[in-house]
Amino acid sequence: MSQEISRRIEIGVRIKKIRTDKNMTGKELSNIAQISQGYLSEVERGLSEVSGEKLMRIAEGLGVGVQDLIARESALAEAKNSLIIPNALSEAAEDLGLSFSHTVRLLQGAHSLMARRSSGTQSEWTKQQWKDFYGKVKLLLEE
């Protein structure tokens, strides 16, 4: 089986699993995603290639991100490519002797707070703040 077909089947399986987990019928999803029910069925069985735009509409209809429908390895590679470690964290990691993977996990943990509604101001974390954060999660990181 070619890599392309394998990828297509994997996407289709993911779409169907998320759809059924959410108790959505194929008709409901095809209506929301503005594609025909027959086409959705073909996509779910890996018989049809799906364009980026339609994949986005399907993801939106399912209430998930496009990266949830594509291979996890691709999504992780994309995330890795966009990784920027702030200077303050690099310095804190050096002082603390942290491994690269622990440093990345600290960064991911901090960034999992993606939005805060506040009337106050917020600035980039200092080296000390990164160290304090590490202190709070040290035991979990080392598990």
Next chain:
Amino acid sequence: MRNANSRTLETSLRLDAIVNHLGIAKHWEDNGHMEVDVISACRDKVSSLLTKIEPKGEILAQVIATHFQVQFEEVRTNFDIDKLEEVYLYGKKELGFAQVREEIASPSVDALLFQRINATSSDRDRWVAILNLTITEDRAYWNKFHELAHRLAEPPQPVLPFKRQKVNDRDEVERLIDLVAGSIAFHPSLFSPHVSPLQKMPLSFEIVEMVRQAYAPTASLLSVTNAIVSAWPRPALAFVASMQPKRSGDGTRLDLRVQPQSRNKLAVEANLILRPNMRVPINSAVYETFRTGISSLVTESTNIWTFSTGGSIPIHPITLAGISLGERVYGIMSLS
């Protein structure tokens, strides 16, 4: 919105990510157009969820949250934070939740939105919105929709070209998110049926309270007032008045002054307008409401709403409603 040239790089990238995520055309030189498109695209994302639900705001929030995998968590006491840490930090190994205690301790923080690192694509709590209710419950309804608007408008973290930072509500993106939140929280297809039967009556706070109780009892009076003003079929605007100094003065003399809150399209067309920080006339019913605490619903002319520099706002016969809330008065002006 600010001019596109004055944006920071991060704001531009976040706005860029939003329009890409929503699949809309960019209008960087026409912010108003972009806002309309973003709001419309977010409304479209929830429209299929509205067909079978009871027209109530709290139900709407829960339905959208469930569909988009957002779990609401309310924090009132330290015990609630202990529980969050137990479930998410120690239970699900979500390191980000180590920040919750310190964040919630800040009285300026209303809400936090986490995108869980260890969640699977089908977890119902893939995003966790934490509402800070330790001081007041007033903003809970609005903040739920604000966090949902983030979820609707912004792409998940891994596909952002530039990692998001924690932001405050003066940020341009947050203002856009607020517009989305307002349009979803009081979605016309659910909200209008509550307003339509009352449209022949004068616009009063009695109407506002009736609609609030029927549609979203947990919403603040001000947010419902603004929503009704927007939906009203005649020119209308809402304001809050409190004792404030003149902007150009020495700050020692306080007068009852206006902060405009909302104004519908018909009011814009009819030139019904209040200027920020203008004085409430002492012979206006709103001033009397502030003085006595007794709610008002009267007809008066805007010709008494004058400026210290001379002249008045455009003259109209108006229906004026006022209600006292502590040190402030809420007011609604509408044309018959």
